[in-house]
Amino acid sequence: MNLKIDTNEQQNSVLNNINKLTQRKILRTQCPDAKGLISKITNICYKHQLNIIQNSEFVDHRSGHFFMRTELEGIFNDEIFLADLGSSLPEKSIYELKSGIKQKIVILVTKEAHCLGDLLMKQAYGDLDVEICAVIGNHALLQPLVERFNIPFYLISHEGLTREAHDLAMRTKISEFSPDYVVLAKYMRVLTPEFVAFFDKKIINIHHSFLPAFIGAKPYHQAYERGVKIIGATAHFVNNNLDEGPIIMQDVIHVDHTYTAETMMKAGRDVEKNVLSRALEKVIAERVFVQDNHTIIL
Amino acid sequence: MNLKIDTNEQQNSVLNNINKLTQRKILRTQCPDAKGLISKITNICYKHQLNIIQNSEFVDHRSGHFFMRTELEGIFNDEIFLADLGSSLPEKSIYELKSGIKQKIVILVTKEAHCLGDLLMKQAYGDLDVEICAVIGNHALLQPLVERFNIPFYLISHEGLTREAHDLAMRTKISEFSPDYVVLAKYMRVLTPEFVAFFDKKIINIHHSFLPAFIGAKPYHQAYERGVKIIGATAHFVNNNLDEGPIIMQDVIHVDHTYTAETMMKAGRDVEKNVLSRALEKVIAERVFVQDNHTIIL
Amino acid sequence: MNLKIDTNEQQNSVLNNINKLTQRKILRTQCPDAKGLISKITNICYKHQLNIIQNSEFVDHRSGHFFMRTELEGIFNDEIFLADLGSSLPEKSIYELKSGIKQKIVILVTKEAHCLGDLLMKQAYGDLDVEICAVIGNHALLQPLVERFNIPFYLISHEGLTREAHDLAMRTKISEFSPDYVVLAKYMRVLTPEFVAFFDKKIINIHHSFLPAFIGAKPYHQAYERGVKIIGATAHFVNNNLDEGPIIMQDVIHVDHTYTAETMMKAGRDVEKNVLSRALEKVIAERVFVQDNHTIIL
Amino acid sequence: MNLKIDTNEQQNSVLNNINKLTQRKILRTQCPDAKGLISKITNICYKHQLNIIQNSEFVDHRSGHFFMRTELEGIFNDEIFLADLGSSLPEKSIYELKSGIKQKIVILVTKEAHCLGDLLMKQAYGDLDVEICAVIGNHALLQPLVERFNIPFYLISHEGLTREAHDLAMRTKISEFSPDYVVLAKYMRVLTPEFVAFFDKKIINIHHSFLPAFIGAKPYHQAYERGVKIIGATAHFVNNNLDEGPIIMQDVIHVDHTYTAETMMKAGRDVEKNVLSRALEKVIAERVFVQDNHTIIL
Known part of the structure; x- marks a missing residue:
């Protein structure tokens, strides 16, 4: 029974740490339009276990550019995440992960x-x-x-x-x-x-x-x-x-x-x-x- | 009693004729601004027994001009009414009596x-x-x-x-x-x-x-x-x-x-x-x- | 050279047939919210070689439901596409493929x-x-x-x-x-x-x-x-x-x-x-x- | 020549006093509708040598009431002016002269x-x-x-x-x-x-x-x-x-x-x-x- 309590406490502690690590960030993508962009980007989010809270995208046919703003929640490893993105997106893409810092x-x-x-x-x-x-x-x-x-x-x-x-x-x-x-x-x-x-x-x-x-x-x-x-x-x-x-x-x-x-x-x-x-x-x-x-x- | 009826009928007939003669017209006045214009114009309407149904006026300080739109009801003698107006308004005044004809x-x-x-x-x-x-x-x-x-x-x-x-x-x-x-x-x-x-x-x-x-x-x-x-x-x-x-x-x-x-x-x-x-x-x-x-x- | 012309003609004919088969349809998805929905749906589109012309989605936190409208272009096999979708989406999902018929x-x-x-x-x-x-x-x-x-x-x-x-x-x-x-x-x-x-x-x-x-x-x-x-x-x-x-x-x-x-x-x-x-x-x-x-x- | 200067000075002094006495006030009139109201009110203003800077009026046919707001400029004798108004307006009229005090x-x-x-x-x-x-x-x-x-x-x-x-x-x-x-x-x-x-x-x-x-x-x-x-x-x-x-x-x-x-x-x-x-x-x-x-x- 003690053990059980300990386990629970341990679990709670792990959950607390996860909660502490959980952040909200905004991914901004701006790049030449190409096929499958939404699929590629959301797959990478999914793979990184980042939950999409809100997503909006637009293709500007005037300039042939794709724009996407994605509110993400999860535990971020910015460097790896952005590297993954970089290897999936077309050349001349701009992509930024904005923390919610004021x-x-x-x-x-x-x-x-x-x-x-x-x-x-x-x-x-x-x-x-x-x-x-x-x-x-x-x-x-x-x-x-x-x-x-x-x-x-x-x-x-x-x-x-x-x-x-x-x-x-x-x-x-x-x-x-x-x-x-x-x-x-x-x-x-x-x-x-x-x-x-x-x-x-x-x-x-x-x-x-x-x-x-x-x-x-x-x-x-x-x-x-x-x-x-x-x-x-x-x-x-x-x-x-x-x-x-x-x-x-x-x-x-x-x-x-x-x-x-x-x-x-x-x-x-x-x-x-x-x-x-x-x-x-x-x-x-x-x-x-x-x-x-x-x-x-x- | 017959007489009374006759009189009533006569009165009704007069009223009917008055109603037939009663018209609605719109007076539009546009003239250099001067003191007492509203008073002058509404006095002439009053003197001619024309009832003002709706009135709006504006002084444009940019141009120094006075504008007035007056919806009138009554029996109109356009010629005399406009002559009266003309003798009261400043030079270069524009004033028109618009019948409600479509x-x-x-x-x-x-x-x-x-x-x-x-x-x-x-x-x-x-x-x-x-x-x-x-x-x-x-x-x-x-x-x-x-x-x-x-x-x-x-x-x-x-x-x-x-x-x-x-x-x-x-x-x-x-x-x-x-x-x-x-x-x-x-x-x-x-x-x-x-x-x-x-x-x-x-x-x-x-x-x-x-x-x-x-x-x-x-x-x-x-x-x-x-x-x-x-x-x-x-x-x-x-x-x-x-x-x-x-x-x-x-x-x-x-x-x-x-x-x-x-x-x-x-x-x-x-x-x-x-x-x-x-x-x-x-x-x-x-x-x-x-x-x-x-x-x-x- | 004749052959080449023939080939071109053949290719043109194939392209023409493709163009004839190419359609625009709208996918409407309405389902209980879950992780990775955008990713899943756009993957299926990608897999079916359907190009996303325009996409919009929304999560209604009031009802806990996810909504997505996707304009797709390509050669559709409605039955297989919808079956694929059905197996990926949560229970009680509503998804329809609307042809652009008036x-x-x-x-x-x-x-x-x-x-x-x-x-x-x-x-x-x-x-x-x-x-x-x-x-x-x-x-x-x-x-x-x-x-x-x-x-x-x-x-x-x-x-x-x-x-x-x-x-x-x-x-x-x-x-x-x-x-x-x-x-x-x-x-x-x-x-x-x-x-x-x-x-x-x-x-x-x-x-x-x-x-x-x-x-x-x-x-x-x-x-x-x-x-x-x-x-x-x-x-x-x-x-x-x-x-x-x-x-x-x-x-x-x-x-x-x-x-x-x-x-x-x-x-x-x-x-x-x-x-x-x-x-x-x-x-x-x-x-x-x-x-x-x-x-x-x- | 001295005299002339004196006269001018006197005139200037009179004008200055007039300017000091000149005020802007707002007359608010709210009363049962009747014929000739605009004419009566503006006549009284004219008689008191009050210049109408801006005037607006409205007849509310729902309640049968007349409303008028008149911006006046001149030298006011509020008591006499309001008494004059009172004797011209219908019973149950409300009329106020509002000074521009903040x-x-x-x-x-x-x-x-x-x-x-x-x-x-x-x-x-x-x-x-x-x-x-x-x-x-x-x-x-x-x-x-x-x-x-x-x-x-x-x-x-x-x-x-x-x-x-x-x-x-x-x-x-x-x-x-x-x-x-x-x-x-x-x-x-x-x-x-x-x-x-x-x-x-x-x-x-x-x-x-x-x-x-x-x-x-x-x-x-x-x-x-x-x-x-x-x-x-x-x-x-x-x-x-x-x-x-x-x-x-x-x-x-x-x-x-x-x-x-x-x-x-x-x-x-x-x-x-x-x-x-x-x-x-x-x-x-x-x-x-x-x-x-x-x-x-x-």
Whole structure:
């Protein structure tokens, strides 16, 4: 009987250890399309005794690429698993195993509070599962807001600096935190190609129009001048063509003749912050793939 | 007692005659803004014993203009009423008394059936209070559909004609019906300035994008290439700048990476027809005013 | 050289035969969740040399069920393929191989034209890939509309019949066409349990409210009385609890205090027809699965 | 020349005094409908040399009532102006002249931060023109958030108190601030009739469903159980029937089978906060009229 208890305890202990070792990870696969890819990948998962919690895949006929996002649960041996995958997938495949470790972001701002405030609130109250390492502004206006949420704020003024010098200072400060993503929460400056290249596919911007309409400065004033009946916002990855990077999310609201450029701006702020935070949520959940100038969201 | 009956009958007869004379009309006023305009106009209505059923007004601070739409009920003496109004309103005022007589439209089409079909259905079943005088196509494809609804179809092919000659033929045919509005229900040709000038502010077009994005040809293909996450449609008055006339109505739907240009086109058709018929409904209800390149919808 | 030509011809002939034999089919799998299901199913596809064109799957943790929709291309041997599947899947699995043969529907109507008209238009112009076998009305009002589209209309009046007798007559007529689905396009009668059981999970209804609000009669009047700021429509499978079957699709539009029950009805008609046709499109594309009182749309 | 300068100075001084005396006020009129009301009211404005900046009116045929909101600019003698109005309007008219003085609100909360945080952010950064006198919670959880925005937080726990005793304590504390409105920002307790009567038509609640669907507790769980494809939120005035007061604003978002009750809750939070803040904005702009169980928003 003692023995039996011992055995049970032993078993429990083994189970506990298994539970401790059990992890959830996300496999992201992006590769040239080929026959049998789902079968090959899921077989390898099965062989490694990794249970598929959720799986989504897509074949982009435009680019001839295959995309798959697989939530796995089990005991991982990353090295062997990825080696097995590598030998099964076509050349030029990209495959990553992402642990569920909280992703890190740095937020850049200028003077507008609404997008920043929404991210701070959501992060503080559990609706955005991310670590905000720092907020960096080229103005000091939002420093008190950030500090209320116990997050470090850095002022890097652009005054008296060339764009290159300012961007370099920004880039240096951002790099200290090795963030997974840089979020432009109404950061109202155009970035240098060096900056964009340095954080390639890692910079997410919110533009206050439904792109490709009203690219560039003062989109609400452009919208008012044109007399449109909808206004909107676009979250996108930044590339070197202004407001032309891969779009992640867009939304609009209806306006009418009673709106001025100012009341459009005010109404638009809710759209901007909603679109940015939803886009960021998809990105940090490892759901967003970039192919050429498009996004696939699984 | 006989007398009493007689009197009653006389009174009834008078009341009946009054009821017969009683009409509903819509007063549209568009003029430079000035103090006391609502007071002046409603006083004149009151003086003429016209009851205000519904009233809407707007001051456009951009242009400094005043707009008012007044649904009136009573016995109208149009000439005296309008003369009274004219002496009270500022110079350069536009004021019209619109009887509720059913407005007449001519519809132009090419090959696509959905917007046309929606207008035909709505007109046939009481959801669009308009007389469709004729449908004119530069292709014959939609003739059977139109004729099923007992509406005359005219084929005016553009084959072998210059744009000017074709437009002139179209204009001549349209003019036979003296329509209040010309509705371009996916009429896929650019109009000559002469055509546009001839039906100034009377041509309503549906463009298959959320303008000002994707002006011109193949907007869904442009949308697909750009990788947008919304597609839409815009109903607007036609002026001489392609897809740049005053916007009446716009709407969008969400799309994702699974859409091709073709499935965007298909999904977009419902948006197009909804936007066009809602815009037309506002126009024929005398609710739409044009000021510069904008619309005010009261 | 002749020989070579012959060989080529032979090869071409073989290729042509292969192309002729190559088909697209959709595999629908619905079963208790288990480990390795995706892997097992895709392996069998791979083994049968069936190429996966598109695949979607979902695990419903509420019911513990697994759902998968797989578009396959290749040369099918249905019997062996399904037997292979059957031996790999858990007990109580449902799996069907659907050929792309055009599905057949019968539409039931009463007096309202808009949903019917939208389906007729879409079917006639290629936006709804379905065969409309017949339209059956309990009133004659819509007969001319249906016949304009060269589709047979049957009048089965409910006058003087018990509900049971009328439903039986309807059911008998519908059964003549062996439809895949019965579409209630504003058919304003409550069905008997016998009728519902006979066409189990095959009856699609459009209800003119955002369910579960405003169940039953006159939902727009209920909406007007309640003073709501949105109105909507719900497409759902019919079960024996009025307006409580599994929901397929819902949408709403905004209304304000200027709306009456009548103008709500008018505005609502566009929502109703859009929601019904989009729901039907998903159903006939074999994308809709029913589990308990819910739908999974892949 | 000296004289001229003096005269100019005098004139400037007079103009300055006039400018100082010039105010903007909002006239709200709600009365039984009658002929000539717009004319009568605008005449009185004209006679008092008050310029109409913006005017909206509505006749509710359901109740036979007339509603008008008039933004006026000029030098006000409130007493005489209102007396003049009173003698012109029908019996049982309600008419108020609202100065643009910032309205005062008290916010009640329980544990959820999102609606509160949005109001705090908007008030702090100029998007909500209101004075937040205090936030009162029946839990202490949100105290730090409130205090970060330098607004007093009061904890009035319901523990160990009857509902009546707790409501009385809340009411007493609220009354200290004489607020124009009491905003329930996810205050998760049912109010006593005494409380509701005390702040009649002054309590604004946000309910996390599209009413009248999912009244009462756990609406997202109800929504999940029902398998709806939309979720939403409703801002309404509170009366003594749970979730049945006059609706101010509603909105929805689309959901699908991948949502759980928890992810519905998370996605719904953005809708809730948007709907509440937009409703509050309309209310404090004096745009919302209540008639029976409906709102008219001018």
